[in-house]
Structures are given as C-alpha cells and as structure tokens.
Amino acid sequence: MxxxxxxxxxxxxxxxxxxxxxxxxxxxxxxxxxxxxxxxxxxxxxxxxxxxxxxxxxxxxxxxxxxxxxxxxxxxxxIDAITAEAHRLINSEARSIRVGISPLINPQLVARTYTAVRELPTAHDLVLREANMKELHEGLLAGELNVILIPAVKPLPHFEHRIIDSEPVVIVESTQDSTDPIELRETQHEPFILVPDTCGLTTFTNQLFETNDLALNAYSGEAASYQVLEQWATLGLGSAMLPLSKLSSPTAPH
CATH class of the missing domain: 1.10.10.10 (Winged helix-like DNA-binding domain superfamily/Winged helix DNA-binding domain)
Structure with missing residues (x-):
C-alpha cells in the first residue's frame, strides 16, 4: 500500500x-x-x-x-482553495467585508478603507481584525478574511497583491534635535532597538540595512510596542525606526 x-x-x-x-x-x-x-x-x-x-x-x-x-x-x-471556496459558499449571502490589518498600517489607510466600504452601491458591514502578519496570512488562506492590509516586506505567493499606500519612515534618538533628513549610515553609531518580528517592522529594518550594504547593530533587548520603542530611544538606549504615523505625536523629536 x-x-x-x-x-x-x-x-x-x-x-x-x-x-x-x-x-x-x-x-x-x-x-x-x-x-x-x-x-x-x-x-x-x-x-x-x-x-x-x-x-x-x-x-x-x-x-x-x-x-x-x-x-x-x-x-x-x-488544498487551501478547497477551504476558501467552502467558506465562500457557506457565507455567500453575507454582507460583511472582512479586512485584516497589521498593527504597522497607517490609521489613515484604515479610515480610507472604511470610507470606501461605506460608499459601495450595496450596503456592507466592515469587519476589521488586527493581528500579526502570520495570523493574517492564515486567515486569508482559510477564507476567514477577504483582504489583508500589511507592509510589503515579503512575498505572498498565490494571492493578488498591490501597493496602495506609502509613508515616511523616521529615526528616533535621544540626541535628535531636528526634523532634517539623515543618511542611514549616520545611524550606525548606536544600536537599533527592535520589536518582535511579527508586524513587519523588524523585517523592513533589516532589509533596509542589507539593501544599503550596512551592518545593523541590534540592541540586545527588545521592545514590545511602538510606544515603548520610541520611549526607549528617547531615553538613549539606542535608535529606533518607525513609520511617521506610529510616533506618539507628529511633533515628537524625530
């Protein structure tokens, strides 16, 4: 057999x-x-x-x-298509659009998504789910989510995808006294504080340094949130890289 x-x-x-x-x-x-x-x-x-x-x-x-x-x-x-199609058939009468959101996504993009659903010719409910990238990918595979909004840091084979938004990335340091742009190589004098590699920020940071042939000096500890990341960088434990929309305030030093 x-x-x-x-x-x-x-x-x-x-x-x-x-x-x-x-x-x-x-x-x-x-x-x-x-x-x-x-x-x-x-x-x-x-x-x-x-x-x-x-x-x-x-x-x-x-x-x-x-x-x-x-x-x-x-x-x-x-095999994954079987589950997704079964879920679609069972919920064919549903009026909900289920969207998965990475914590790294700009809130303004979420607001645009909400507005787009409100303006559809047929009334739909928007059901949002925030999770890390692995869980969102699994939800898409299982047919539990219709769309996911994630940073474009790794390929998603078998799915249609497109870049629909971008935003500036900023550096936070304890000595930051200007909002002028800086060269990436200027940030190598201090370690970079990172978060768990689940939302895409750490992957992006590593890829950015690698693409520019620079060594990333990672801080030995790890922050659990963007707020803590910014706080620790402000204290002087190291530098931090964040999307502009994730700063505690647009006027925060960066």
Missing part, C-alpha cells in the same frame, strides 16, 4: 523552500526546529529522496527538490 504524504510535512517543506532556512521556517509555523526537521525527514523518507541540501552556507533544494517542490506548492494551493 502506498504510504500517504503528511500535509504538515508538505507545508514545512514549502516554508523551507520560501525562507531558505529551517530555523526561519520553524518560527513562521510556531514549532521547534527539531519538530520541523523531523517532519521534513519523514516526508523525504516517503518520497525516497532528499528535498534539500543542508550546509553551513544555508539550505538549497536538491535536483530532486527542484522538480518536486513546485508540485508541493501547487498541491497546497489547491
């Missing part, structure tokens, strides 16, 4: 293919790295060949994996 493939193992393999890292894939799914590695090992055992080469340089698909991983991606897309 043919051995069945584990859906969990397939999702783990797709996550590793997208992140090129077992540890990053484990964080994305909220499991331990040994659990994820074990799931992929069982999948490879079922398939009869390794999907990934592991080395000190990182994780890359094997020649076998280059052929199989696109099939895994297509299979998972179809």
């Amino acid at each position: 043919t051995k069945r493939l584990s859906l969990e193992g397939l999702r783990y393999a797709q996550a590793v293919a997208e992140t090129h890292s077992f540890s990053a894939a484990a964080r994305e799914y909220g499991v331990t790295q040994p659990a994820l590695s074990n799931g992929i090992a069982k999948l490879e055992d079922r398939l009869g060949e390794q999907l990934f080469d592991r080395s000190t340089q990182g994780v890359t698909p094997t020649s076998f994996g280059l052929h199989i991983l696109p099939l895994i991606q297509r299979a998972l897309t179809e």
Whole structure:
C-alpha cells in the first residue's frame, strides 16, 4: 500500500523552500526546529529522496527538490482553495467585508478603507481584525478574511497583491534635535532597538540595512510596542525606526 504524504510535512517543506532556512521556517509555523526537521525527514523518507541540501552556507533544494517542490506548492494551493471556496459558499449571502490589518498600517489607510466600504452601491458591514502578519496570512488562506492590509516586506505567493499606500519612515534618538533628513549610515553609531518580528517592522529594518550594504547593530533587548520603542530611544538606549504615523505625536523629536 502506498504510504500517504503528511500535509504538515508538505507545508514545512514549502516554508523551507520560501525562507531558505529551517530555523526561519520553524518560527513562521510556531514549532521547534527539531519538530520541523523531523517532519521534513519523514516526508523525504516517503518520497525516497532528499528535498534539500543542508550546509553551513544555508539550505538549497536538491535536483530532486527542484522538480518536486513546485508540485508541493501547487498541491497546497489547491488544498487551501478547497477551504476558501467552502467558506465562500457557506457565507455567500453575507454582507460583511472582512479586512485584516497589521498593527504597522497607517490609521489613515484604515479610515480610507472604511470610507470606501461605506460608499459601495450595496450596503456592507466592515469587519476589521488586527493581528500579526502570520495570523493574517492564515486567515486569508482559510477564507476567514477577504483582504489583508500589511507592509510589503515579503512575498505572498498565490494571492493578488498591490501597493496602495506609502509613508515616511523616521529615526528616533535621544540626541535628535531636528526634523532634517539623515543618511542611514549616520545611524550606525548606536544600536537599533527592535520589536518582535511579527508586524513587519523588524523585517523592513533589516532589509533596509542589507539593501544599503550596512551592518545593523541590534540592541540586545527588545521592545514590545511602538510606544515603548520610541520611549526607549528617547531615553538613549539606542535608535529606533518607525513609520511617521506610529510616533506618539507628529511633533515628537524625530
């Protein structure tokens, strides 16, 4: 009898293919790295060949994996489509538009969304849900959300997406005495205070430094909110990067 493939193992393999890292894939799914590695090992055992080469340089698909991983991606897309379509059919008479919001999104964009729904020819209720990016992505996959508003810091395969807004990013420091623009390299003299990598801000900060070939000196601690991030930077614990709309006040030093 043919051995069945584990859906969990397939999702783990797709996550590793997208992140090129077992540890990053484990964080994305909220499991331990040994659990994820074990799931992929069982999948490879079922398939009869390794999907990934592991080395000190990182994780890359094997020649076998280059052929199989696109099939895994297509299979998972179809499986997720079953849930989404079932949810759509069950709620076909619903008059609600369910929108997921990242905490990093500008409140003005949320207000524009509300206005747009109010102006639709047919009356609809707007149901907002604020959550981290992983939960919003899962809600979209499950058909629980119609649209998600998130920062454009990582690809979302299988979904139509577009950039609809942008806003300035500012630096907060204890010595900030001007609102004049500064060069990114000028910020390297102090550590950067970061928040948990769930809303997209930390991903954006890392990508910004990497794109400009600069080393990010991360503060050894971690703030839990944008307000604390700003407060700690003002105290002099380090620098902080924030969207302008997330400052405690437009007149706050930045």
